[in-house]
Amino acid sequence: MTSAPPRIDIDRLVRRLMELGEIGAIAGTTGCSRLALTDDDRAGRDLVRTWMDELGLDITTDGIGNVVATMSGFDPSITPVMTGSHIDTVATGGRYDGNLGVLAGLEVIETVLTSGIELDRPLAVGWFTDEEGARFPPDMLGSLVYVGGMPLEEALEITDADGLSVGDELDRIGYRGAGPTPGRVPHSYVELHIEQGPVLEDEDITIGVVEGVQGISWTELTLTGQSCHAGTTPMRLRHDPAFVAADITTFVRDLTTEFGGAQVATVGAVTLTPNLVNVVASTATMTVDLRNTDDAILQQVETRFRGHVARAAEREGVGVETRTLARFEPVDFDRRVIDLVEACAAERGLTSKRMPSGAGHDAQMFARVCPTAMIFTKSVNGISHNVTEFTAPDDLEAGANVLLDVMLRLTREDFA
């Protein structure tokens, strides 16, 4: 390429992000709330589909409500280079998580269409139903069904807290389509997303070259002791589950120091009963979130954690019930696509850093079926899933231009 590379139109991208964010906007904030398959989600879907229509794309809606728009006019045997993400949000979400990936994909396609670049294969952009899992578990439901990880029938029967099913809600909002599931396997998949963490900002780096997704191990512990009076019960006669919960919390922190590297551990939820100043708790429930990019290390950490839980509970004479809330192995993205992301960032003169994703994304589902990677852009203060979520236009523009470049380069790759 000797001519100046094409650039996405950042004003158009930001305008669309704000327009979509007005649907389900949370008053007095820049946040928004579009839980999957609600009326607000429908309104958001309708708006984005209108934009897809205006570009003359071939739009397919499948049985789980995933919507994929593909450039028209290509031989049907040529698979597309796909991008995408989701437009559902958590109950008090922001305007960037997911939305950026979909609208930047649309922006890339519009840029290519208006610049007259000739492609060997089409580009496609999709959004995938219920990525957040905030209404219907599990998260990444739509992309899971797309890649054949869950039969459609099973997914349609999943219910929300009010007992409403995915299938009925899809019918209600008019997004139960005729497209097949599993969906057509794309040539390759690359997704732009906000980091949802503080690393890029902290190190003043523009582009995150995402090598994979951390493995996740979520455990809920229910510790059962004996409630008693905080003044009248000598320490030696106590069976205090709150103390055991604290002991476990400090232990898992110590594990992160011992194992170092990418190992993270979080105790985010603790509930004591009866939770009074002068009563030793009868029960404590707590969650432990362990993640690592290396599954072998994650397994070692889990073993150490379980051993300590058993010992700490026994020492205090406290019963323990353990429930696995989630366990996902780490996902490795495709080395060739990762290299492409890094190269494209460098060609734009942007700083970049190879990093794992700490959160789950639709891309990890596509990694099961085609060469895949992701591009991260900064999250101010690392904040996401929050109405204050923000990424500056300059960073959005950098990320979307890298997405553009990577997608163009991918059309010329032969991964066969």
Place this chain on the structure above:
Amino acid sequence: MTSAPPRIDIDRLVRRLMELGEIGAIAGTTGCSRLALTDDDRAGRDLVRTWMDELGLDITTDGIGNVVATMSGFDPSITPVMTGSHIDTVATGGRYDGNLGVLAGLEVIETVLTSGIELDRPLAVGWFTDEEGARFPPDMLGSLVYVGGMPLEEALEITDADGLSVGDELDRIGYRGAGPTPGRVPHSYVELHIEQGPVLEDEDITIGVVEGVQGISWTELTLTGQSCHAGTTPMRLRHDPAFVAADITTFVRDLTTEFGGAQVATVGAVTLTPNLVNVVASTATMTVDLRNTDDAILQQVETRFRGHVARAAEREGVGVETRTLARFEPVDFDRRVIDLVEACAAERGLTSKRMPSGAGHDAQMFARVCPTAMIFTKSVNGISHNVTEFTAPDDLEAGANVLLDVMLRLTREDFA
């Protein structure tokens, strides 16, 4: 005394405990709920006053609703030996806490009256308003006002969570009396109470000889960190208040090991926000309850605790606000009355053990103005402030007989 000593009538005492416990009874349990100055508290008061009336006692109701019944027919200059406790309960309380002290006192007086024993000074039994503090803070309010520890006017203006005042509620239930506050200083005071702890049962001892009340130090900590994603935020960038709360919890447990003896420490309440499995908490509030019978040691423990809080919060980059919820110095009971309790237990052939009270009691207020001690009887499983609170009739009988003996002996003591 060469004749057989008098004995209380355990059947009558248990019958009255059960009859009083029917007022505010919690369906399906043996618990009861008579929060101070509610309609149920009024009904309980009315019932016990009826029993006092039947014995021909002189009944005085003072301005805070304390009711004291004194044997009649004595020279008004002779001060009574007083016993008493409270008949208000916590919201889900039992039938023994407080009630036992009042009804055992009544039983002692009835036993003396019917046995024809001649006394040098009258016996009196009282109940004191809002001992639990469960509706109007602080606890032991009625006895505090009785001994002059708080002006009546100030006490009457205290409001509950709904904004209703002590004075208005006293008027409403008809228990704002004309008796003076501070009240008449008794010759001496001795109170029978369930232990509310497990020590007597654990060591198979019948009578607790209570030497004093532990000093209490209650602190609420509000730890403010930074909420972030549990997957995307490296450990080095975290400011996790839940971790600091756990660190403080294990530290205060270590302090009890280091200081040993009577030192107890409890973290009974912890609340994380937002309390989600995959979000590092933004804030943690927690309470720390420290108690010791020796105020000098308690102060050392408090100093060590505060130092650790500051260091642990600083290390993690977490802000900390500290609020003292309560601070009471230990109370020492009168050595002569303590010795009497011990001697009377021995004379009845009962096992006894000198011990502190871990909980607050009306007796600690009387200790400010006259020779005072307490008698403890077992609490099954150490349980109190709970609908399953229970003490076996044999233990109630033993405790009430020791109360009888101690009160009779006190009428002959000259403490001047």
